Amino acid sequence: MQVGMVGLGKMGGNMAARLRDKGHEVVGYARHPEGRDVASLAELVEHLEPPRVLWLMLPSGDPTADTIHELTSLLGSGDLVVEGGNTHYVDDRQRADNLREYGIGYVDAGVSGGVWGRENGYGIMVGGAAEDVARARPLFEALTPDTGGGYVHAGAVGAGHFVKMVHNGIEYGMMQAFAEGYELMAASDVVDDVPGTFASWREGTVVRSWLLDLLVRALDDDPDLSELRGYAEDSGEGRWTVGAAVDHAVPAPVITAALYARFASRQPDSPAMKVIAALRNQFGGHAVAKAESGQSSDS
Known part of the structure; x- marks a missing residue:
């Protein structure tokens, strides 16, 4: 099928390439000229055959909000917007309602896979009306792993970004557990081969995972991690997960502690x-x- 991809950064660019590899026609637009097929949103919409499908892969907040606002005057009834950025799920329903006034459908799609997604496939978590999701299903199937899985229609509008938010919160906790295990083994006078220990866990253990594979890869490149600073940003989704846990009175101590550990990493000398x-x-x-x-x- 034909799709307009808005945003051609690390994620959007690789997703566009994978879709093309799978036989779909992708027309790409980005603010920067490199790699784009058209020079404006208006040109992108004009290039696509109605009913159009546009997939947005932009930073959350104003870049996404401004683009959707501009599209309301460019798209027509029957067109569909798939919002694939890390948008806060509470914003999705308002955007869907606004677009519905113009006859434009809206699907929120949480996307996981990072820079490896083009080769390995992505995890795609979507929310939206069944008919809108069905229209974009060929794109979801092309982006997910060739071995199967990696896709869920999680619920109505907002559900895709909600489950992606929870996914990232879990990711925070898993990363923090590996980090603490590394520090404990490195600090001990018992373990001589910390990188080898992590590598051994990749087979036959209950903690084997892609995150563990990536940690082993990082330790292969820099066994004592001396080339890195102990500083970690957060994308915002960890904060949203903790906020949602408070809103629903669900205890989430591991995810909360992992988020706070990232805050602590930014303090050269902790006032607390x-x-x-x-x-x-x-x-x-x-x-x-x-x-x-x-x-x-x-x-």
């Missing part, structure tokens, strides 16, 4: 830990590391 150190010194006379020299002194 300074308070802990000061209190330990006050009530117990414990040694305190002085900021100027980094030396400990007893009071």
